[in-house]
Amino acid sequence: MLKPWQLPMLAMFSLALLCAAEEPTFAWEPLEIKDSAFSRDIVMLDAERDEYATNLANHAANTIATNGASIDSLKQGRRILALALHLSLRNKKAIVTQFQLATGIVPEKSDGDYSPEVFARLLLTRGQLLLQQEEGENRMLARYLIQLAAEIEPRNEDAVYASEMIRLDHGAPNWTLITDPRNKKKDELP
Numbered sequence: 001m002l003k004p005w006q007l008p009m010l011a012m013f014s015l016a017l018l019c020a021a022e023e024p025t026f027a028w029e030p031l032e033i034k035d036s037a038f039s040r041d042i043v044m045l046d047a048e049r050d051e052y053a054t055n056l057a058n059h060a061a062n063t064i065a066t067n068g069a070s071i072d073s074l075k076q077g078r079r080i081l082a083l084a085l086h087l088s089l090r091n092k093k094a095i096v097t098q099f100q101l102a103t104g105i106v107p108e109k110s111d112g113d114y115s116p117e118v119f120a121r122l123l124l125t126r127g128q129l130l131l132q133q134e135e136g137e138n139r140m141l142a143r144y145l146i147q148l149a150a151e152i153e154p155r156n157e158d159a160v161y162a163s164e165m166i167r168l169d170h171g172a173p174n175w176t177l178i179t180d181p182r183n184k185k186k187d188e189l190p
Contacts, residue, residue: 030098
């Protein structure tokens with residue numbers, strides 16, 4: 001049985017445990033994307049952009065959740081989520097995932113429209129189509145999509161080969177342009 005003088009100590013201990021449990025176990029710097037890096041001139045319809053954004057955000061959330069918000073998963077999730085938001089600034093899944101991460105909540109795993117293997121093939125195919133366009137934002141998006149395809153499914157030899165050829169010919173895509181657009185130079189492309 002508790003003595004009267006022990007009650008305040010128990011209450012303070014319980015409050016300290018509750019406060020400690022609410023602190024996020026990882027740090028997420030919110031993405032500050034006000035304008036898309038991709039204009040309306042990009043060779044994608046708005047509905048297609050939104051669908052890709054939803055699937056990218058699902059993949060980012062699943063990557064972070066599966067890996068327990070590890071530093072590497074947060075880094076990769078940040079790039080993927082930034083790309084999703086640049087494709088569709090008002091995409092519901094991307095905005096919700098961004099908010100949850102900013103408040104220290106690890107998003108729940110969700111079933112996406114595609115398995116990682118199928119999604120990687122889809123990204124590769126779309127990236128290859130965009131590469132056929134003139135130099136500019138279409139090719140910039142293509143480089144991001146193809147690199148993601150190789151990262152998502154490293155056993156997909158076509159995706160890995162295409163990604164490595166782009167890296168050898170043009171260098172690795174500069175993700176800072178979309179993850180931190182404040183430091184972006186206006187005409188700089190990856």
